[in-house]
Amino acid sequence: MAPQRPTVPEHIIDRTDEYNDFIAKLREYHQKRGTHFDPEPKVGTTHVDLLKVYKHIVAHGGYDQVTDEKLAWRKMCNGLGLFSSNEAAAAFSLKTVYYKYLAASIGTIG
Secondary structure (H helix, E strand, O other): OOOOOOOOOOOOOOOOHHHHHHHHHHHHHHHHHOOOOOOOOEEOOEEOOHHHHHHHHHHOOOHHHHHHOOOHHHHHHHHOOOOOOOHHHHHHHHHHHHHHHOHHHHHHHO
C-alpha cells in the first residue's frame, strides 16, 4: 500500500498581481547580471511558482537554515505540494531552483 500524502494541495502557479510583479523584478535582476532566467522552472514534471517557493523557504529560515537541517529540502517539497516518487531528486531540484533563481537576488528585489 502506498504511503499517504499530506493534505497539502498539488503545486500550481497563482498568477496574481503580486506574482507578476515579483517575476518582473526577478527577470530585470537576471537581465542586469546577464544570467539565464526561467520564470517557471520545473521540479520534476511540475512548473513551480517562484513566489511561493521564495515565501515558503524564507518562512522556514531561508536557504542556509533549510540547507543545514537534515532532509529539510524534502520537507519543503512536501509543504509546497511538489510530490514525487523520487523525493531526493525533487529536493535537490528545488534547492537548485532556489539557489539559481532566488538566492542571489533576495536582497535586491525584496
